[in-house]
Amino acid sequence: MNETATATTTPNRIASHKTAEAMIVMEHVNKWYGDFHVLKDINLTVARGERIVLCGPSGSGKSTTIRCINRLEAHQSGRIVVDGIELSDDVRQIEAIRKEVGMVFQHFNLFPHLTVLENCTLAPIWVKKMPKKEAEVIAMHFLERVRIPDQANKYPGQLSGGQQQRVAIARALCMKPKVMLFDEPTSALDPEMVKEVLDTMIELAEEGMTMLCVTHEMGFARTVADRVIFMDKGEIVEEAPPEVFFTNPQNERTKQFLGQILNH
Amino acid sequence: MTHETASSLQPPKVIFSPIGWMREHLFSSVWNSILTLITLYILWLLVPPVIEWAFLKASWVGTSRDDCTPGGACWVFIAQRWSQFMYGFYPEALRWRVDLAGILAVLWGGPLLFQRFPWKKLFGFSFLIGYPLIAWWLLYGGDLFGMTTVPTDQWGGLMLTLVIAAVGIAGAMPLGILFALGRRSELPVIKAVSIAFIEFWRGVPLISVLFMSSVMLPLFLPEGMNFDKLVRALIAVVLFQAAYIAEVVRGGLQAIPKGQYEAAQALGLNYWQMMGLIILPQALKLVIPGIVNTFIALFKDTSLVIIIGLSDFFMIIHRATVDPAWLGFATEGYVFAAAVYWIFCFGMSRYSIALEKRLNTDHRR
Ligand SMILES: Nc1ncnc2c1ncn2[C@@H]1O[C@H](COP(=O)(O)OP(=O)(O)OP(=O)(O)O)[C@@H](O)[C@H]1O
Numbered sequence A: 001m002n003e004t005a006t007a008t009t010t011p012n013r014i015a016s017h018k019t020a021e022a023m024i025v026m027e028h029v030n031k032w033y034g035d036f037h038v039l040k041d042i043n044l045t046v047a048r049g050e051r052i053v054l055c056g057p058s059g060s061g062k063s064t065t066i067r068c069i070n071r072l073e074a075h076q077s078g079r080i081v082v083d084g085i086e087l088s089d090d091v092r093q094i095e096a097i098r099k100e101v102g103m104v105f106q107h108f109n110l111f112p113h114l115t116v117l118e119n120c121t122l123a124p125i126w127v128k129k130m131p132k133k134e135a136e137v138i139a140m141h142f143l144e145r146v147r148i149p150d151q152a153n154k155y156p157g158q159l160s161g162g163q164q165q166r167v168a169i170a171r172a173l174c175m176k177p178k179v180m181l182f183d184e185p186t187s188a189l190d191p192e193m194v195k196e197v198l199d200t201m202i203e204l205a206e207e208g209m210t211m212l213c214v215t216h217e218m219g220f221a222r223t224v225a226d227r228v229i230f231m232d233k234g235e236i237v238e239e240a241p242p243e244v245f246f247t248n249p250q251n252e253r254t255k256q257f258l259g260q261i262l263n264h
Numbered sequence B: 001m002t003h004e005t006a007s008s009l010q011p012p013k014v015i016f017s018p019i020g021w022m023r024e025h026l027f028s029s030v031w032n033s034i035l036t037l038i039t040l041y042i043l044w045l046l047v048p049p050v051i052e053w054a055f056l057k058a059s060w061v062g063t064s065r066d067d068c069t070p071g072g073a074c075w076v077f078i079a080q081r082w083s084q085f086m087y088g089f090y091p092e093a094l095r096w097r098v099d100l101a102g103i104l105a106v107l108w109g110g111p112l113l114f115q116r117f118p119w120k121k122l123f124g125f126s127f128l129i130g131y132p133l134i135a136w137w138l139l140y141g142g143d144l145f146g147m148t149t150v151p152t153d154q155w156g157g158l159m160l161t162l163v164i165a166a167v168g169i170a171g172a173m174p175l176g177i178l179f180a181l182g183r184r185s186e187l188p189v190i191k192a193v194s195i196a197f198i199e200f201w202r203g204v205p206l207i208s209v210l211f212m213s214s215v216m217l218p219l220f221l222p223e224g225m226n227f228d229k230l231v232r233a234l235i236a237v238v239l240f241q242a243a244y245i246a247e248v249v250r251g252g253l254q255a256i257p258k259g260q261y262e263a264a265q266a267l268g269l270n271y272w273q274m275m276g277l278i279i280l281p282q283a284l285k286l287v288i289p290g291i292v293n294t295f296i297a298l299f300k301d302t303s304l305v306i307i308i309g310l311s312d313f314f315m316i317i318h319r320a321t322v323d324p325a326w327l328g329f330a331t332e333g334y335v336f337a338a339a340v341y342w343i344f345c346f347g348m349s350r351y352s353i354a355l356e357k358r359l360n361t362d363h364r365r
């Protein structure tokens, strides 16, 4: 792996040093669904190695925000730059960004017709053109990290929810992403399985992965997050380190939200 | 695992007894018992005469109608005309070429229908590319190695039926998939073209398409340019069936959750990788029954080519039944035709069930 070769094949990296430091930059991002203004002037910078938790009431635009980062949704104005690559309509830019951004979904979205191992090796083989043997070694490595190497030859439908979500995390990690996006990874799980997934995420955070997590697991936010961001009605309302966010929220809407979520 | 006694318990053994089975399934209630008895009575009325006609009183060997006894089926007729039913008017001295093409199809293509084996992909690829060329060369001939050309108007019988069905299936499947994808495309032009194609071909009867291909097409083609009649029929069948396959496949595509597309995209797969590796394998598996249904219909519809003067399996048999030497044996001819069609269609049906079982890895809960 030659460093200069990879740099030149990646399209249009922006060299400005402000963006070079940041992993994700969102500037004045706006998005509408028809007349409905889902994202209102979102400004968000995620530094390398930073762990951010995004929370807010249902329908506030959290999912939409992170889905704009890897172009599962298109934004209509503003700029999004991921690892120096600016998101545009150009398919090559989009694919370049998707190679660097791993995503974990609420409903796992594993491929049911492929085994756990095949789920993990598919993208390295087809997107990174990695030899199958090498991809399998990497996949086993990450399956061990999420503690399910013994399930490698099963199909997703044979696993429990928590195991499936850990496979989904391993699958994303196999692409060696620079950022991981999580969209409520534990909210479809039975309570007893939440912990095993959160533990995996905490380990990942401890290893220095840049993470942007939509979650209502406030314990996770407290222990892991560098910053907690609160969204409401398509806006970023408040942004603070967890110790400030939980003890001394400034905005009324944040207080109300925290009141609901912490006292139930 | 900690409970030794619980884990070492065997599942209860099911002992099969015919009387127990009958009591449970056939005579479980008064009403059920009455139905069972009525059904048995109807079977008793129908089955023995048919068996008597088709087998017990049937004549099997001989050379002419005089060898047949009245009251039973005259299978001598079928035996005497067998090779014509199979090959149509294909020159007798060259029929080994048809046999060879058939044997190749079974040995080369047959294994692809079953379990995985090493090199299956390469094997399949070589079959898809190589077999059509070799089969065409064997059946039609041409200058290569001095094969005598056998014009397609001499093709006929079961061989012609199988050629049309095989080309129809092999052509309609990929084309249908493309149009199904096209119909769901976000590019307006591709979408419009796909919808127009599908709706046109679905909206007209195959018989009129075949007529048009033989009557109208020559009007539009430049003078002297002449398309082979069989080729025209093949194109018509492929396009017609592709429209049906497209709609069946589209049904499957719609059943795939959006999350599958998103996961594939998030991993960086491009459109064709996403479709080919994630979406289509799942969608096609879901619609195997619909696809096989379409192919069974296609197989039987091949008999419509008689209206443009091709002598397929059914037509050859029909003609033989009006041959003065064998007048009066139409029943045997049609029963034989029906039996052969049934065997092929039933085979497809069983294959589809086996395929569904083999591909069922979902264990969806
Ligand atoms: N495809 C769509 N078309 C129209 N409106 C949409 C679409 N997707 C989302 N929305 C709307 O956009 C708003 C934001 O949705 P989003 O999924 O980002 O919310 P969220 O903060 O993730 O909520 P939740 O906690 O329920 O997941 C919601 O009001 C939703 O109804």
Ligand SMILES: [Mg+2]
Residues within 6 Å of the ligand: A062, A063, A064, A183, A184
């Ligand atoms: Mg959401």
